[in-house]
Amino acid sequence: MESQEEINALKQGSQLAFNQLIDTFSSKVYNLSFNLLQNQEDAEDVTQEIFTTVFTSIHQFKGDSKLSTWIYRIAVNKCKEHFRKKSRKKRFGFTISIEQNDNAENLLKPHxxxxxxxxxxxxRASILFAAIEQLPENQKLAFSMHKLEGIPYEEIAVILETSLSSVESLIFRARQNLKQKLARYYDENER
Amino acid sequence: METKKDNWVNATLESTEGLRPLGVSEQLKSSLKSIPSEITVFDKTIPLSAVWLAAASIALLITVNVVAVRTVKKSKTQQETTIYSDYFSYLEQDL
Structure with a gap:
């Protein structure tokens, strides 16, 4: 699905080429969205949005990167949008005291x-997913893409539009943060 | 004790090893494949005649404004001249 002919067919709006694109990438995109959003319905909605954007913006694809990398970049941006929408809803949806909020933010709630x-x-994976959810956005994205999707560092750097060393640092910090969160969870629950 | 905790933390960090990728449901796949038929792609090129029409409208607008400003300026100068000549007219009468 990376050949110039197929990409040209996509740019011309060919239904056949688009079907082929769905067959090749829908599983990868859906799994990435599912692992990042941790919710089936949200992952399905976002996957729809991602492929709608792919269809309407394919003329902007210049071939600087692999088609899969370009699609992953769209997927990551859509997931980021979703995180922001979700955090806005959380901020306006609840009125809780600052003290309660501080405690609640530190607690891992495997769900x-x-x-x-x-x-x-x-x-254990459920606890890990709860910890991943609390990571800062870029650490969460880099860690999940590498650990759960097996995407190499070099490709993550292109997807996140950053340097290779930044990706290494993001994943290192994510691991450190996760270790701290899990150790705290162990002290509170497993001991 | 610490070793037990470290082991637990490391095992939890590695608990996603062997994660099986999920399959996409047929329903989702078919709704993804129907995206092209549901979206009307508008032609984003603007016809040349529309561009010329817009340019002509802007030129006309600028011309009208320049003419209007000049006319207002001219009439103001004429008014001021009349006022001055009226004011000094009594001197001419006395002489």
Whole structure:
């Protein structure tokens, strides 16, 4: 799906080429959205938005990067938009005291069970996903793309429009943050 | 004790190993494939005649404004001259 002919067909609005694009990339895009948003309905909605943007903006694709990287970039931006919408809703939706808020933000509340996790790891993975959700946005994106999707550092750098060293640093800091959060969770619950 | 905690933290960090990618439902796939038929792509090129029409309108607007400003200035100068000549007219009568 990376050949110039196929890309040209996409640019001309070919339904056949678009169907092929869906067959090739829908699973990757859906899994990325699902792992980042941790919700099936949201992932389906965002996947729709991503492919709508791909269809309407394909004429802007200049071939500077791989088509898959360009689609991933759109996916990441759509997920970022979704995080922001969600955090805006949270900010305006609840009125809680500052003291309560501080405590609530530090607590890990495992709520998400990924259907693709092996049975013996389900509980631990649920805790890990809760910790990932609390990471700063770019750390969350870089860590999830590498750890859950297996995307190499170089491609993540292109997707996030940053340098390779920044990606390495983001993933290193994400691991450190996760270790701290998990250690705190262990002290409060597992001991 | 610390080792137990460290082991737990490391095992939790690695708990997504062997994560199975999820399949996309047929319903989602078919709704994704129907995107092209649901979207009307508008032709984004602007016809040349419309560009000329816009340029002519702007030129006309500028011309009208320049003429209006000049006319107002001219009439103001004429008015001032009349006032001055009226004011000094009594001197001419006395002489």
């Amino acid at each position: 998400f069970e990924h259907p693709g996790i092996v049975l013996e790891n389900k509980e």
